[in-house]
Amino acid sequence: MIYSFRNFRNVAYFAFGRGTFDRLDEILAPRRKGRDSCVVFLVDQVFRAGSLRERIPLRENDRLIWVDVSEEPTTRMVDHYRDEILGYGDTLPDAVVGIGGGSVMDYAKAVALMLTNPGSSADYQGLDLIRNPGVFKVCVPTLSGTGAEVSMTAVLAGPSKKLGIKCDYTMPDQVVLDPELTAGAPRDKRFYTGMDCYIHAVECLTGTWRNAYSDAFAEKSLALCREVFLDPGDASPEADEKLMIASYLGGMSVTYSQVGVCHALSYGLSFVLHTRHGLANCIAFNHLEDVYPEGVRDFHAMVGKQGIDLPVGVTRDLTDEQLDRMVDTAFRLDHMWDHAFGKGWRDKVSPEWIRELFLRM
DSSP states (O other): OOOOOOOOOOOSEEEESTTGGGGHHHHHGGGOOSTTOOEEEEEEGGGTTSTHHHHSOOOTTOEEEEEOOSSOOBHHHHHHHHHHHHTTOSSOOSEEEEEESHHHHHHHHHHHHHTSSOSOGGGGOEESOOOSOOSOEEEEESSOSSOGGGOSEEEEEOSSOEEEEESGGGSOSEEEEOGGGGTTOOHHHHHHHHHHHHHHHHHHHTSTTOOHHHHHHHHHHHHHHHHHHHSTTTTSHHHHHHHHHHHHHHHHHTTSSOOOHHHHHHHHHHHHHOOOHHHHHHHHHTTOTTTSHHHHHHHHHHHHHHTOOOOOOTTTTOOHHHHHHHHHHHHTOHHHHHHHHOTTGGGTOOHHHHHHHHHHO
């Protein structure tokens, strides 16, 4: 086990339970400063025509921004949303609220930071590069699995790399977990996002950075995922609650540990092919039985149980240049390979081996 000292910050406020979303105005009230208070809501545009829109507690000066998540979050769009918000007036908003899946929550975290830090968000892709605390951040997940609601990372695709803005300041200040918001999600999206959580736990528990703290969260998260995706009653309201807590615990597990081979490969897929993160994880994990035999065995059982048709041949027609970019993106994620194989990981992992893994997909 490897223990690396960090004095980690956690989420300051946490609310869980059915109907909790309807208390959002009450939760935000102490953050509002005077009658001219402004709260910015970043919301997945899938809810634009639904009933959730009417439940968002907008006050007179608040702003609602619909977020397109058809592709992975980018530094370009973070800067765009930041500039749009700064154009509203001379004062910063009292809070930024992200309502949606992992992409929307990552946007909310990154935008809140860029409102108080100069330059482009691409300048801050890496560890502990942010210098100023951001605006108060609230994350409200409507899909369970990414752990973005409790993560100190906002994962972004930039001009030259896919890498997160990772620091204590990225951690949300408030989390609102309402299982009712995840009901009715399409089966495939629910599965792909849920598998992000499952893979978090598998990678956390099988690497060299694991420890008693991270194991405790990962073990329970893994057990809940197995209950949800291998149990015949997986579509029950209770299952939604279990998966939401599994996501939270999965996000906590990697805070003091790390992800591994699958996430490194999925970053390459997402950066080059713009594959959504959960789906990219599933495509990669499907071919990693040599690395995670027990985890992949159960994953295959879940795929069958849930009736999921995973894409195949996604790398078949790539050019050598595209494959090289994909391999380079994955190979540069030293911390993930270090966790998976230890300090001597370069003796076990080569660009040629990574390329062969991609070609399996």
